[in-house]
Amino acid sequence: MTRQFDITGQSGAQYRYKALEELKPVSPGGANYLFVSWVGDVAKVIHAGETDSLHRAVFDNWEEARTEHGATEILARLNITGAVRRAEQADIVAKHRPPMNPAPPAPKAKAAKAGDSQSANTTP
16 A cells, blocks of 8 residues: 655645655656654655656755654655746745755845835935
């Protein structure tokens, strides 16, 4: 029986991942992947990655995830389109803030409008 896990992103979208052992041999195709540890039956995301070759990239940071962050399992989701993979990765990172991913950029502050009192020149 295939083990499947739904991971929710910041947007509320759910992404269905499979444990890597269910995908052996590891696919050479594009995919999103997660290094996770488990708190009960909830996956704690340690790293969210995306690659055009799951076979080539999935183990690149695994040792660090395992030894320094307590990751215990790799989950993967085959996904051919690069733009879709990157959007999914960003959505998951925004919600879960994995310790091995850089923090997403903070939203930019809106520039003051020319008529605002704070931006107007008040020099007499």
